Amino acid sequence: MVPLPLFGAVPGGVELLIVFFVLLLIFSLLLPVGMAYWVYQDAKGRRGTDETLWALATVLAGLFVSVFGAGAVLLLYLLIERE
Numbered sequence: 777m778v779p780l781p782l783f784g785a786v787p788g789g790v791e792l793l794i795v796f797f798v799l800l801l802i803f804s805l806l807l808p809v810g811m812a813y814w815v816y817q818d819a820k821g822r823r824g825t826d827e828t829l830w831a832l833a834t835v836l837a838g839l840f841v842s843v844f845g846a847g848a849v850l851l852l853y854l855l856i857e858r859e
Contacts, residue, residue: 808838808846815853825857
């Protein structure tokens with residue numbers, strides 16, 4: 777008779793990698809979109825800024841470069857658009 781685990785089965789191996797990569801994919805998609813939303817809302821309140829362009833640049837940098845690319849655009853936005 778094989779003893780049963782106390783707390784149920786713990787995924788390991790391939791299953792754990794799949795869960796990790798799915799969570800990483802969700803995080804890497806949602807974070808740039810959230811940053812772009814914040815940039816868009818902040819730019820709407822300022823005069824003379826093109827909020828759509830800044831939000832689009834943040835999303836594209838996040839999707840094509842990485843979360844660090846979106847962070848770089850966010851930092852650039854904060855430095856350039858100070859009034």
